[in-house]
Amino acid sequence: MRSYDSIQHVRGESKFVDDLTAPEGTLFGYVYYSPIAHGKILKLSFESALKVNGVHSVVTAADIPGENQIGGIILDEELFASKEVHFAGQPIAIVVAEDRVSGHKGAKAIKCEFEKLKPILDPREAFEKGELIIPPKIFSIGNIDSAWHQCDYIIDGKVESGAQEHLYLETQGALAIPLEGEGIRIISSTQGPTAVQKTAARVLNIPMNKVEVDVPRLGGGFGGKEDQATAWAVMAALAAKKLNRPVKIILPRQEDMRMTGKRHPYSSDFKIGLSKDGKILAYQVWYYQNAGASADLSTAILERTLFHSTNSYFIPNVKATAYCCRTNLPPFTAFRGFGGPQAMFVIESAIHKAAEVMGVEPSFIQKKNLLKEGDEFPFGQKTENCRAVKCFEEAEKRFDFSSQNLRVKKFNEENKLVKKGLAVMPVCFGISFTTTFLNQASALVHVYTDGSLRISTAAVEMGQGVNAKIMSIASQIFSIRPERILIDTTNTSRVANTSPTAASKGTDLNGFAAMDACNLILERLIKVAAEVLHTDNSSQIKIKDELVYLNNSKTEFDWIKLINIAYIKRVSLSAQAHHATPNIFFDREKMKGNAFAYHVFGTALVEATVDCLRGTYVIDSVKAVHDFGKSIHPVTDRGQAEGGIVQGLGWMTLEEVIYNDEGKLLTDALSTYKVPDIHFAPKELVVHFLEDVPNPYGPFQSKAIGEPPFMYGIGAYFAIINAMKSFRPAKSIIYNAPVTNEKVLMWLHSND
Ligand code: MTE
Ligand code: QUE
Ligand code: MOS
Numbered sequence: 001m002r003s004y005d006s007i008q009h010v011r012g013e014s015k016f017v018d019d020l021t022a023p024e025g026t027l028f029g030y031v032y033y034s035p036i037a038h039g040k041i042l043k044l045s046f047e048s049a050l051k052v053n054g055v056h057s058v059v060t061a062a063d064i065p066g067e068n069q070i071g072g073i074i075l076d077e078e079l080f081a082s083k084e085v086h087f088a089g090q091p092i093a094i095v096v097a098e099d100r101v102s103g104h105k106g107a108k109a110i111k112c113e114f115e116k117l118k119p120i121l122d123p124r125e126a127f128e129k130g131e132l133i134i135p136p137k138i139f140s141i142g143n144i145d146s147a148w149h150q151c152d153y154i155i156d157g158k159v160e161s162g163a164q165e166h167l168y169l170e171t172q173g174a175l176a177i178p179l180e181g182e183g184i185r186i187i188s189s190t191q192g193p194t195a196v197q198k199t200a201a202r203v204l205n206i207p208m209n210k211v212e213v214d215v216p217r218l219g220g221g222f223g224g225k226e227d228q229a230t231a232w233a234v235m236a237a238l239a240a241k242k243l244n245r246p247v248k249i250i251l252p253r254q255e256d257m258r259m260t261g262k263r264h265p266y267s268s269d270f271k272i273g274l275s276k277d278g279k280i281l282a283y284q285v286w287y288y289q290n291a292g293a294s295a296d297l298s299t300a301i302l303e304r305t306l307f308h309s310t311n312s313y314f315i316p317n318v319k320a321t322a323y324c325c326r327t328n329l330p331p332f333t334a335f336r337g338f339g340g341p342q343a344m345f346v347i348e349s350a351i352h353k354a355a356e357v358m359g360v361e362p363s364f365i366q367k368k369n370l371l372k373e374g375d376e377f378p379f380g381q382k383t384e385n386c387r388a389v390k391c392f393e394e395a396e397k398r399f400d401f402s403s404q405n406l407r408v409k410k411f412n413e414e415n416k417l418v419k420k421g422l423a424v425m426p427v428c429f430g431i432s433f434t435t436t437f438l439n440q441a442s443a444l445v446h447v448y449t450d451g452s453l454r455i456s457t458a459a460v461e462m463g464q465g466v467n468a469k470i471m472s473i474a475s476q477i478f479s480i481r482p483e484r485i486l487i488d489t490t491n492t493s494r495v496a497n498t499s500p501t502a503a504s505k506g507t508d509l510n511g512f513a514a515m516d517a518c519n520l521i522l523e524r525l526i527k528v529a530a531e532v533l534h535t536d537n538s539s540q541i542k543i544k545d546e547l548v549y550l551n552n553s554k555t556e557f558d559w560i561k562l563i564n565i566a567y568i569k570r571v572s573l574s575a576q577a578h579h580a581t582p583n584i585f586f587d588r589e590k591m592k593g594n595a596f597a598y599h600v601f602g603t604a605l606v607e608a609t610v611d612c613l614r615g616t617y618v619i620d621s622v623k624a625v626h627d628f629g630k631s632i633h634p635v636t637d638r639g640q641a642e643g644g645i646v647q648g649l650g651w652m653t654l655e656e657v658i659y660n661d662e663g664k665l666l667t668d669a670l671s672t673y674k675v676p677d678i679h680f681a682p683k684e685l686v687v688h689f690l691e692d693v694p695n696p697y698g699p700f701q702s703k704a705i706g707e708p709p710f711m712y713g714i715g716a717y718f719a720i721i722n723a724m725k726s727f728r729p730a731k732s733i734i735y736n737a738p739v740t741n742e743k744v745l746m747w748l749h750s751n752d
Pocket of ligand 2 (some may be wrong): 504
């Protein structure tokens, strides 16, 4: 079964914020933003903007009735810069106009004088200057100081990984409509409707019950609309209130790229100690996270980096220290993997370098140290239903690692200017928001008298297929055709206090909530059926394929008849349910706890070919064995795995975000920022579903899929540098992602 709105999508019929029929009199908001990375605002003059034809108003910090504050975890971010600007692209005002063109003209007419201050762009420099957003966070297990004495090899190194632009197809945007009284309705392209509601209420100084946020769907989010969709929605609401007219803001692509944060760049140091036989005995790591100008989700992301510092491996002595460094770049934010990929790239680099020193294959060290059942993570949780070895061995067997190695070796002996490289990439990703309270969701289910259903949950559909999965869950519970079910928009008036759709938890949380709500209705229907069929024992009643069965034999009652009898009998055909993930906790004092409901495992084999004359490369194949649990929706799950892998490949290879010395984004268009296309995607992309692996902690034994496959892409970095290495075996490797064509060429042909 394909994703249920795919036909609408390809026909161009699905409506995104900018496609909605806006109410008559809707005005357009155009954002005026800081051209400099750091400075004091001396004078803001917008009189000439107001003279531009079609311009109605300029909205600034001075128009805010409540607080000029949009921070989520930490209250450190202004909606509109009032006294100082902290990054190039920071919003200062919006011009509200009849249409986009006059809005743009108005913004160009605004004059702002600054006293320029020196920007900090580098996280290590921020660290040196004491610019930390929170005190350092540390995870540790065993005794790192005494562990070094037991090691036969100790290797240290430095690892860099770059930012990544989300490049959702639908840019950030919102439409705000003033309602009677003080009310406001906001249609937003956000992963976090409640965050928008809460922040709008704070800025507008009205209670949350007067703000309705509605989210029909997103043209992609990838984490970029978890926190950073809020500002535009609140600006639109503020302007709508001021002018008492509907206001729409849609960011043009280039300005979206300039104004919004991306995946956090990290600069890291590691020290790894191993025994002669390849056991990792000690691992120490320091992460310098480039957080950008305000906290956003950086602290939660930093924490997830620590959670994934040892990836799929058991290491008895670990000390991982993480610094959240404030710089004058846009606030970096959530992006698929949420800090996990950055951590995994460091440990994989450490293993790669250790393998080189020891003269063994990295996969030898990887395999030797895989997590086993009951092994303890540095945060104190022990593995359960651990499938690290199972996935690795299945991949090894299925994709025949040893003969692939021989083939590549032979190829490299026979070819002088073209080289191949292979890499194995195991992944272990924890499922749950590590901030425990966020692991909750609710659902509201209505059954109408024609037998059709309308379901609301907290889940936001952003292309990941959560609606198709919830539909499938409901259709299985009632045993009715999925066509009878409609998944409603995500709306704060129908489902309150929602966590963002994030952390790959959308289906787990909302699927369980929908399941519980459906079961409440089903129980009532079964009771009604038992009554009309004159039995006291409701366990004799079943609904199967839209028919009511008594003791396994068909009755005259079908789904629609049953619904109507229930209605006539005045039985409620609506239900609401709340779900909270059981048995998880995390103690931030001790940095220990069972933070995750379960883990997702898998192993990929990546092959790349490098043209050593030109520095270009192709990804020949990515082959993965992945633990999907028992998939609710295999087509969607495969799509998530393939999409995640290609996005991960992009982060490691082509996608390079470059800011100049003044903190200005140079790669602010698709001509300068390169993402994988169909030609770059691996020639062979195999995702094998690990068999017979039910997950007791997921709905219908399924597992979360949104983020974990992203990290298979990390294998591409090592496949490429392994190929480079066979061209210049004596030159030492650098760990600095993305490994762009330019970097490949420089490494192959320079003598530094
Ligand atoms: N897939 C598509 N097509 N579009 C997206 O925006 N976001 C990813 C992933 N897959 C995304 C996607 C991210 S960052 C997350 S956290 C999950 O989907 C969120 O959805 P889920 O929790 O329902 O899996
Ligand atoms: C994974 C996530 C998130 C997370 C923790 C994870 C996430 C998120 C938050 C978070 C934490 C504290 C807050 C808040 C959000 O934590 O997406 O508003 O106060 O938003 O392990 O994906
Ligand atoms: Mo995903 S980064 O948790 O939105």
